[in-house]
Amino acid sequence: MNEGLLWSVSEVFEMTEFYHSFLLSVLCSLKSGKTKCVLSLSLILVFTLLFIVISVTYLTPSICVEYEKYSKETLECNEYSNDVPSIKECFDSDNCKKGYELKPYVQVYDGIGTTAPNFLPDTADIEPSEDLIRIDEVANIFPTERYKNEGSEQEALTAVQMALKMKNIQKYEKAQKLFKFALALQPLHPDILNHYGEFLEEKDIIKADHLYVRALTVSPQHTGALVNRKRTLPVVDELDEQELEKIDKKRIELIKLNHNSSSLKRLKKEIYFQHIYHTVAIEGNTMTLAETRTVVETRMSVPGKSVLEHNEILGLESALRYINKTLVNKGTITVYDILAIHKRVLGHVDPTEAGSFRQNQVFVGDHIPPLASDVVYLMEEFAEWFQSDSFVQLHPVKQAAITHYKLVYIHPFVDGNGRTARLLMNLILMKNGYPPVIIRKQDRSMYYNALQLANEGDIRPFIRYIAHCTECTLNVYLHAPEYGAKCLMALEPKKQEHGDIIPL
Numbered sequence: 001m002n003e004g005l006l007w008s009v010s011e012v013f014e015m016t017e018f019y020h021s022f023l024l025s026v027l028c029s030l031k032s033g034k035t036k037c038v039l040s041l042s043l044i045l046v047f048t049l050l051f052i053v054i055s056v057t058y059l060t061p062s063i064c065v066e067y068e069k070y071s072k073e074t075l076e077c078n079e080y081s082n083d084v085p086s087i088k089e090c091f092d093s094d095n096c097k098k099g100y101e102l103k104p105y106v107q108v109y110d111g112i113g114t115t116a117p118n119f120l121p122d123t124a125d126i127e128p129s130e131d132l133i134r135i136d137e138v139a140n141i142f143p144t145e146r147y148k149n150e151g152s153e154q155e156a157l158t159a160v161q162m163a164l165k166m167k168n169i170q171k172y173e174k175a176q177k178l179f180k181f182a183l184a185l186q187p188l189h190p191d192i193l194n195h196y197g198e199f200l201e202e203k204d205i206i207k208a209d210h211l212y213v214r215a216l217t218v219s220p221q222h223t224g225a226l227v228n229r230k231r232t233l234p235v236v237d238e239l240d241e242q243e244l245e246k247i248d249k250k251r252i253e254l255i256k257l258n259h260n261s262s263s264l265k266r267l268k269k270e271i272y273f274q275h276i277y278h279t280v281a282i283e284g285n286t287m288t289l290a291e292t293r294t295v296v297e298t299r300m301s302v303p304g305k306s307v308l309e310h311n312e313i314l315g316l317e318s319a320l321r322y323i324n325k326t327l328v329n330k331g332t333i334t335v336y337d338i339l340a341i342h343k344r345v346l347g348h349v350d351p352t353e354a355g356s357f358r359q360n361q362v363f364v365g366d367h368i369p370p371l372a373s374d375v376v377y378l379m380e381e382f383a384e385w386f387q388s389d390s391f392v393q394l395h396p397v398k399q400a401a402i403t404h405y406k407l408v409y410i411h412p413f414v415d416g417n418g419r420t421a422r423l424l425m426n427l428i429l430m431k432n433g434y435p436p437v438i439i440r441k442q443d444r445s446m447y448y449n450a451l452q453l454a455n456e457g458d459i460r461p462f463i464r465y466i467a468h469c470t471e472c473t474l475n476v477y478l479h480a481p482e483y484g485a486k487c488l489m490a491l492e493p494k495k496q497e498h499g500d501i502i503p504l
Helices: 002-031 036-080 087-091 153-168 172-185 190-200 205-218 223-256 262-282 289-298 307-327 335-346 372-385 396-410 417-431 441-455 460-490
Strands: none
Touching: 153 172, 153 190, 172 190, 190 205, 190 223, 205 223, 205 460, 223 396, 223 460, 262 289, 262 307, 262 417, 262 441, 262 460, 289 307, 307 335, 307 417, 335 372, 335 417, 372 396, 396 417, 396 441, 396 460, 441 460
């Protein structure tokens, strides 16, 4: 402190001598007739110099002390302190909004000792996929065809009366044509739906029950539909349970097979390629099955095909492998798991949207998804549903189908919702010992129509469709030891598929 004081005193003496000579020059300027401006500028300069002297004299020691104190605290904090705030506390100013980021996976088990069988080929059989990912070119989930009430209601009701007369005189073919004509004119008329259901009930009680549900969706207090639905519901539920029991028996047969046999390993590999091919083909990818296999096995480009189509295939394979290696034997599905799947579907093409929820309103055909501001809450509620009793008590096929529909309904992403929903559906099936379902390219019309019916209020047709696909996939596995590669013909596309294309 003594040295600092002496230094300050010497500085003051030097500045005093400077001020003395400066003031003398100012006085001389005034005597020689200089303007008042010179005096003003001189005073400003004097005060500036005084401020600098004061700052150097009094502030420098305090700054040094504070720096030493800060350095000491920093060293102590880096070495011992556990009070460092988290990144989320530092940057998330709004505690009401939860930000979701991909975090390192921590393996969690629910106390279950057994693991699900592996239905994907060994890593040694196929080269590991690279993170080349393609954004969905098709964002629409449902067909854009809209119901049109352009027909005259009176004309439609007249057609129904004529159909009932044809039914009474046992001209069933003409009666059915008239019912279809009336339904085309007025597809949401509850009376027409109810009468047509009564006409079909004897031969197709499942379809009749669906028509009653549609009538009640339009008019919940429709007396005839209420009475008819009360009669058909127990029968239809019993039929659905019988189908699920049949699927369960086939699943048990599949588990009993020798999964290390060479024939089953070859089958897994072939079905793996089929799964990738059909899944991307539904979205509009023009790669053939052989080209898809070439891309997956060799990572070589196919002439005449876009980079996006190549990356779509590799992105789906990356997501499939992530599910199989990381999520199948993990605990309950979380929001972060869903985001991680989506990240692998879209990551390299649109990194700003991959693995993150949409921020804007979207429109998908006739379906208007929830507001973007509600997506986070709905996805949290969706993840909580996986732990609820209502979910656990469902059959695995029902779990998978309803999960698929719920995600599509929320439509949480700008792109890739349908593909992520199908991957999530297959994750649930694989966790319960079922092989991943293959939804064939040529069946996309049935697939979209079943989703549309679910969107209109009856999800059971979609559950039945997923159950049908599950049974078909099980049949391929079970028939492999007997028929070999011939059983895969059930999954191969038709020669002519142009008529199956749905405008999106």
